[in-house]
Amino acid sequence: MKSMEFEKYRIEAENICVDYNGKVALYDATLRLKAGQICGLVGMNGAGKTTFFNALTGFVNLSKGKIRINGETLKTSQKDQAVAYVPQNEGIDADFPVNVWDIVMMGRYGSMNIFRSPRESDIQAVKNAIERVDLVDYSFTPIGNLSGGQRKRTFLARAIAQRASILLLDEPFAGVDIRTEKLISELFIQFKKEGKTILLSTHDMIHVREFCDLVLLINKTVVAYGDTSEVFTPENITSTFGGMSPDFLFGPES
Amino acid sequence: MDGSFLTIDINSFITEPIAHEFMRKAILISILITSVCGLLSSFLTLKGWALMGDAVSHAVMPGVVVAYALGVPLSIGAFVFGVGSVALIGFIKHKSRIKEDTVIGLVFTGFFALGIVLISKITSEIDLMHILYGTPLGIPLSDVKQTIFISFLVVLLLSIFRKDLMLYCFDPRHAKTIGINVSFLHYLLLTCLSLAAVVGLQAVGIVLVVAMLITPGATAYLLTDKFDELSIISVLSSIISSLIGIYLSYWLDIAPGGSIVLVQTFIFLFAFLFAPRYGIFKVKQLLSSSK
Numbered sequence: 001m002k003s004m005e006f007e008k009y010r011i012e013a014e015n016i017c018v019d020y021n022g023k024v025a026l027y028d029a030t031l032r033l034k035a036g037q038i039c040g041l042v043g044m045n046g047a048g049k050t051t052f053f054n055a056l057t058g059f060v061n062l063s064k065g066k067i068r069i070n071g072e073t074l075k076t077s078q079k080d081q082a083v084a085y086v087p088q089n090e091g092i093d094a095d096f097p098v099n100v101w102d103i104v105m106m107g108r109y110g111s112m113n114i115f116r117s118p119r120e121s122d123i124q125a126v127k128n129a130i131e132r133v134d135l136v137d138y139s140f141t142p143i144g145n146l147s148g149g150q151r152k153r154t155f156l157a158r159a160i161a162q163r164a165s166i167l168l169l170d171e172p173f174a175g176v177d178i179r180t181e182k183l184i185s186e187l188f189i190q191f192k193k194e195g196k197t198i199l200l201s202t203h204d205m206i207h208v209r210e211f212c213d214l215v216l217l218i219n220k221t222v223v224a225y226g227d228t229s230e231v232f233t234p235e236n237i238t239s240t241f242g243g244m245s246p247d248f249l250f251g252p253e254s
Numbered sequence: 255m256d257g258s259f260l261t262i263d264i265n266s267f268i269t270e271p272i273a274h275e276f277m278r279k280a281i282l283i284s285i286l287i288t289s290v291c292g293l294l295s296s297f298l299t300l301k302g303w304a305l306m307g308d309a310v311s312h313a314v315m316p317g318v319v320v321a322y323a324l325g326v327p328l329s330i331g332a333f334v335f336g337v338g339s340v341a342l343i344g345f346i347k348h349k350s351r352i353k354e355d356t357v358i359g360l361v362f363t364g365f366f367a368l369g370i371v372l373i374s375k376i377t378s379e380i381d382l383m384h385i386l387y388g389t390p391l392g393i394p395l396s397d398v399k400q401t402i403f404i405s406f407l408v409v410l411l412l413s414i415f416r417k418d419l420m421l422y423c424f425d426p427r428h429a430k431t432i433g434i435n436v437s438f439l440h441y442l443l444l445t446c447l448s449l450a451a452v453v454g455l456q457a458v459g460i461v462l463v464v465a466m467l468i469t470p471g472a473t474a475y476l477l478t479d480k481f482d483e484l485s486i487i488s489v490l491s492s493i494i495s496s497l498i499g500i501y502l503s504y505w506l507d508i509a510p511g512g513s514i515v516l517v518q519t520f521i522f523l524f525a526f527l528f529a530p531r532y533g534i535f536k537v538k539q540l541l542s543s544s545k
Contacts, residue, residue, distance in 0.1 A: 021348065057431040078433035085431045096300060096424050097481045106421055110432030116417035142479035162432065 009068070010035050010166055010197040011056065016065030018051050025051040027221050029065075033197050033214070035165070038188060040212035040228070041201040044241055047219045049201040053168050056199070057085050070165065081110045084164035086155045088171045094144050100154050101139050104129050107161035129161035134183060149180030156187065167191065169200040173207055185211065208232060271504045283401060284496040284514060287457045290405045291466035292492030293412055294450045296485040297443060299471030300423040305355060306340070307467040309362035310444070311451035311460055313339030315369030315385060318452070323376045328397075329404055329452045336448025337441070339365050366460075387459035387511055401453045408446045415442060420481055458511030465515040466492065473522045476529040491521050 011033040018026045026048035033039055041049050054060040056067065058074045069077035077083060084107070107129070108122040118126075130139055133153035143151065152172065159167050172184055188211055191198060199216075202208060208215055208228060215232050217223040217240040224236040271277045298307050314332035321331025339361055347357045373382050412419070421429045422439040430436045447467070454463030474487035499514030506513075527533050 054427075057427060059427050059430050075433075078431065081432055083431055085427055087425070087427065093424065097475070097479045097484050098420075098424060099479070102481070106425070106428060107432075109417065109421060109429075109434065114414065144479065158428070 008034055010037075010070055011199065012068040012071075013052075013056065014066045014068075016055055016067060017063045018048075018055055018060050019063050020060075024220065026055070026218075027064075029218065029222050031199075031216055031222075031225065033199065035195040035197055036192050037214060038192060038198040038200070038212050039214040039216055040208040041199055041216050041218065042205075042208060042237075042240060043201075043218040043223075047240070048221075049218065050170065052218065053085065053170060053199075053201070056166075056168060057083055079110075081162050081164055083166045083168060084159035084162045086152075086159050086167065086169040086172060089148050089151055089175055091170070092143070092151065092155075094151070096143060099140050099142050100130065100135055100146070100150075100157075101126065103143065103154050104157045104161050107158035110162070125161045125163070126157075129157040132160055132187070133157040147177065149176035152176050153180055153183065156184065165196055167196055167198045167200075169198065171202060172200050173202060173204055205232075205237070267501075267505070271501060277500070277504065279398070280510065281497065281500050283398060284457055284500055284510070285493050286405050287401065287453050288466055288470075288492040288496045288514065289489050290408050291450050291454050291463065292470040292489040293409060293485055294446055295467050295469070295471030295492075296474060296488040297412070297419055297423060297471075298447070298467055299475050299488075300420070300481075300484075301443065303443075303447075304468045305358050306444075307447060307451075308464045309339060309343065309358045310336045310447045311455065311463045311467065312362045313365035314448060314451050314455070315366055315460060316372050318385060318455070319369055319372040319376060323372075327400060329400060329449065332452035332455075333445070333448045335365060336451060337444055340444050385455060385459060386461055387509065397456055401456060404449050404453050408449050411442060411446055415439065419443060458514060462511045462515045465518060469515070469518040469522050470495075473518070473525045476522075476525045476532045479531075491518065495521060 009032050011031060013029060013031045015028050015030055016026065017024070017028065029048070029052065031039070031052075041052060043049050051060065055062060056069075058078055067074055069082050070080070072080070072082075104126045105118060105122070108118065108125060109116050112118065112122065130136055133156050135150060135153055135157065138146065138150060141150075143154070146154065152175075156169075156172075173181055176184070188198065200212075209232065212228050214226065215228045216225045217231065217236055219240050219242065223240045224231045272281065298304060314336045317331035317333070317335030318328045319331075320335075321328045324331075343354075343357050343361045346352065346361065347354050350357075352360075369385075370382070373385075418429070418434055418439055419442070421434065422436060422443075426436050429439070450467065451460075451463055454466055457463075458466060470488040470492045471484070473491050474484045477487050478484050495514050495517040499517045500510055502508065502517070503510035503513040525533065527535055530536060
């Protein structure tokens with residue numbers, strides 16, 4: 001009975017702690033997400049958002065706690081291509097000699113042979129993913145010649161091609177054009193219908209209210225977690241941001 | 255040569271050097287070694303490991319001396335000390351507040367100094383000048399076999415894991431996320447670097463092997479936006495540099511190692527000025543035409 005309960009969650013992070021050389025970046029953080037849920041990850045710079053993503057992708061080791069993805073260990077979930085990470089635009093080397101097609105194909109590497117030679121099904125998956133993010137005309141454009149929004153869409157296409165059930169998105173709306181923003185929000189609705197689970201970090205309070213069923217407010221640990229309508233209150237936001245009011249941080253419109 | 259370099263005809267300019275067996279050997283070995291370094295260079299450029307290449311090629315020196323004293327293949331000693339130096343760099347960086355470039359500089363100069371001390375104490379049979387500046391014209395046959403073996407090994411490894419290494423350089427977090435063993439790739443690249451350093455130092459010496467590991471990749475980086483082309487251009491420019499460099503060294507009676515690297519540097523400068531897209535003259539054109 002207990003394992004049935006367990007399998008209902010796509011992401012299950014229990015009391016996780018991460019430290020870098022003894023410096024605590026995140027402690028006692030717990031998060032449980034089910035299929036089809038979209039959760040906003042909100043916190044200051046240095047509050048542990050990236051660390052949280054790093055923990056879920058296995059890029060850093062936990063000093064304490066436990067993570068289960070679809071009921072499996074991280075190692076198994078990596079082999080199953082369960083989690084896809086869409087980086088911040090700043091985290092990408094835009095001078096790297098690759099084009100859109102190359103990057104989206106990287107989403108298929110985990111399912112290929114050791115030489116990573118694409119099969120017909122891989123090529124088809126890449127084509128479809130590029131179509132879904134509306135970049136067909138830019139398929140062979142080097143990454144350096146793309147706009148911020150096009151770059152974002154390229155990495156979203158990589159996540160789509162990977163066919164991951166969980167998407168981790170680091171600031172998906174930062175520095176993108178209106179068209180990309182609209183396309184991303186449409187994709188979110190489709191992903192939700194497909195039963196994918198999305199965890200996204202954002203600085204934009206409007207986006208949280210618009211897309212996120214749940215919100216996780218963090219400041220080195222969980223400040224508040226729950227339904228957006230209940231948890232996303234001015235008081236909680238203020239305490240997440242170290243006593244500063246959200247108006248001061250994001251302008252009065254948020 | 256009649257003291258007149260300009261009057262010799264082009265035919266004998268090319269054929270005379272290769273009439274000598276030692277020159278044919280020098281040319282083939284140089285092409286092989288610089289190609290391997292050139293191929294590796296395309297990865298190091300993308301990974302931002304130029305300084306690491308510098309460090310490893312210096313750090314292998316005590317390994318070469320110890321291996322010589324113990325009578326084991328030089329490559330094994332070089333490999334142990336090359337990888338060891340990088341492990342030490344990682345350890346000190348991890349355990350202290352010192353920044354990475356400082357740690358790299360600190361460790362490789364320490365290893366290098368150890369090499370110099372060992373040479374002066376353990377053996378007088380290794381010529382320090384040979385290790386520092388290379389002897390492409392006088393590599394003994396046993397070393398030739400070893401050089402060929404190591405070169406093919408490095409090319410094989412880089413070919414098999416080519417796409418994984420590219421992904422590791424571009425986006426290690428994605429590689430990790432999809433279950434690719436990132437630390438394996440890290441050490442694979444380091445292993446190839448140590449092996450390339452040891453074959454390279456026989457030809458052009460420690461000082462110049464650094465250039466062979468950095469310059470071709472940088473040149474190619476200015477000329478293309480495609481990863482495959484980057485490696486091809488890098489290897490091609492290495493081969494051309496070896497050929498021209500060896501010929502110049504023969505006809506002008508200059509040190510071959512220095513001559514090869516100098517040609518590489520000139521090819522880089524040429525790309526830097528005239529590259530179709532990223533050369534500085536092209537950049538100026540784009541700026542003035544957009545006004």
